[in-house]
Amino acid sequence: MKRWIAFWNILAKDMRTYYLKPPNISWGIVFPLAWTGMFFIKSGSGLDSIPAVLPGVVAVSILFGTTSMLATAVTFEKKQRSFERLLLAPISLELLMFAKTAGAILIGTINGFIPVAMASFFADLSGVAWGVFVPATVLISIASTFLGLFIAVAVSEVFEAQTFSNFFRFPMIFLCGLFFPIERLPVFLQPLSYAFPLTYGADVLHGAVNGSHILPFAVDLAILGAFCIVLFAASLWNIQRRWIL
């Protein structure tokens, strides 16, 4: 019980201090809107293109919403030494880092559903397989958050975290099959696509919305889950190695 009081208060503080600030909220709404508009214009097929565009916009909204937050919630606190206070608390490092990331996971998931809410006004989404769409959205959010955490604990400065994030984010967007099918990528780039967690999330989202997917849903979700575990474990290992000298 005591550990959960700590968990809840770390999460609540981060939500108040970082995630629920007006710039973050407006960014969470404007960002998907801008991406949706951009792809509508590019496709030129009007409202009919919504189902094709939706998985990409959902995934990108989650990816950008989560990875950028950890730079402030973790790297900034480490820099100003308030993170030491958390390391001194009588809770396990696993629970502490889960508390620090839970806010980003939650916000990432909400960010993922903002384009869905917008799309529901213009397109018929009754054919979407929500049973896989929802867990895929949550898992993409967890994997993206843990990717952000991995980056945040690997650097010392907030700007380094942002720069390093882009090093992962942009190749991932263009190689994960969200906007360009993997089979249409140059042959030498195709194996690289399968090194990104978002590829498996995108495959599930495409399957859930349009019915076309490469791998079975269970395999995609299992691989996405494995990415979550590996990224979280690697981040904890890095914290112990770099921050507890």
Added chain:
Amino acid sequence: MENQQKLAIEVEGLTKCFGEVEALSGVDFTVISGELFGFLGPNGAGKTTTINMLTGLARPDAGAIRIGGIDCVKNPRATQQRIGVVPDESNLYPELTGFQNLCFCAALYGMGKAQRQERARELLATFDLSQAADRKFATYSKGMKRKLTIAAGIIHAPEILFLDEPTTGIDVASARRLRQIVAALNQAGTTIFLTTHYIEEAERLCNRIAFIVSGRIVRTDTVANLVQPIQAKHVVCITCANPLTGIQDELEAAFADLDFSIPGPGLIRVEADRPVRVGPLVRFLEDRDAEVTEARAMRPSLEDIFVQITGIEAKAMRHEKEKKGGGQ
């Protein structure tokens, strides 16, 4: 066994290297439950590194640490409910108010909402911060920040409190108030491990003191035992308005039974095993064109012992630290 149970902290052979630099080398000491233990040394001596290892923020390369009998090297999280830590720099959240900071720190130790709010109010009152409870921490003065950081360190009423340079960089009045609070905490039963470079602070507060220099403990004892060998000494400090060159040799030749040193320009320190006759000394100096303005009998202090043992001038140590952290 009974004696062992009374030990709050046991440290044996603690060693830590940062690359080529050996920050700590085979450090041994024990802290008895309920005592106020001072850890005294200059910048870079290894004080903060020691605290970091005792509190689980750093891992030793070799050695053993037991807090309340629990092996902290193997299980650093096991003792964290029992200890409180006040770091050398305030590390609370600037965007939260004083009250919110204390409540948040209390929650980290699993305290329920009503309990943590009550405790936060109580500590804000104790530290004279009730008026600033709803102000953001970022707007606090240095002294207020230090007080709130100490309050955060004791929010869960720890058995052992680690205080790293608590009065560095704050004004005299705040430092005095903090010393009173530290003494009161210790009298209430909290074991306190205090690192400081203010020798007079350590002398005033601590039961026992360890001198650490270049990662090695050079002496550990009670303040009374440390000072005892020089208590019988008679010390006089003579101040001259004009600095004199080469006067020490002349004084030593003329007054063979007295020991002389020059702690600063225009200052002459005289030590003897019997009361010092000031008249002949003043006349001797005035005959050499010295403008003697003052001659004061001094009580030998811990500072003298520190200088004797470590060879480090306490004033130099203080100035070095204050250049980093602001003046007291």
